[in-house]
Amino acid sequence: MKLDLKRMKEAPGQVFEVAWEERWEALPHRGRALPLREAVSVRGRAYYQGGIVYLDAELDTTVELECSRCLRPLSVRVHRREALAFEEEPAVATESLGVPLEDFRYEHGAEELELAPYVEGLLSAALAVKPLCREECQGLCPRCGQDLNEGPCACETQGTSTHEPEPKDPRWAKLKDLLVES
Ligand SMILES: [Zn+2]
Ligand SMILES: [Zn+2]
Numbered sequence: 001m002k003l004d005l006k007r008m009k010e011a012p013g014q015v016f017e018v019a020w021e022e023r024w025e026a027l028p029h030r031g032r033a034l035p036l037r038e039a040v041s042v043r044g045r046a047y048y049q050g051g052i053v054y055l056d057a058e059l060d061t062t063v064e065l066e067c068s069r070c071l072r073p074l075s076v077r078v079h080r081r082e083a084l085a086f087e088e089e090p091a092v093a094t095e096s097l098g099v100p101l102e103d104f105r106y107e108h109g110a111e112e113l114e115l116a117p118y119v120e121g122l123l124s125a126a127l128a129v130k131p132l133c134r135e136e137c138q139g140l141c142p143r144c145g146q147d148l149n150e151g152p153c154a155c156e157t158q159g160t161s162t163h164e165p166e167p168k169d170p171r172w173a174k175l176k177d178l179l180v181e182s
Contacts, residue, residue: 029065044056059080
């Protein structure tokens, strides 16, 4: 996923088509490595002008993860349309400061720009924090761990029907005594 900066700089303003399909093992996401079912695809256009590389691209892939409620395996299609601008660092760079990726900068005089780390970050950011198999997923019983999508568990029925819960409010207890007396 490298842009040929040398070629782009020789033709400022000229639009270059980009189309990459890359097989990645996994997508790093919140400290995990999510398996990818298909190649990562990046398609769009790029051009160079006045020290800045502009990229307008569609990012696509499908990741394997699990529902945050019921933990069933889930395939999630990730699609993003991005318009990015990468700025060339000044000739005299403030080198001591490691430039973070999100700054979208490239080394002064660089002849190519590797986009994979950016694509990785953008795809990861596009994933929901709590993915769901479906909106109304019932999740797991917090007590016994049963998948409640498959029906209620024993814990649930125990609490409800068989006996009435004791009233907590002492005024109710008093009222009960009065009723018994009368
Ligand atoms: Zn679920
Ligand atoms: Zn249960």
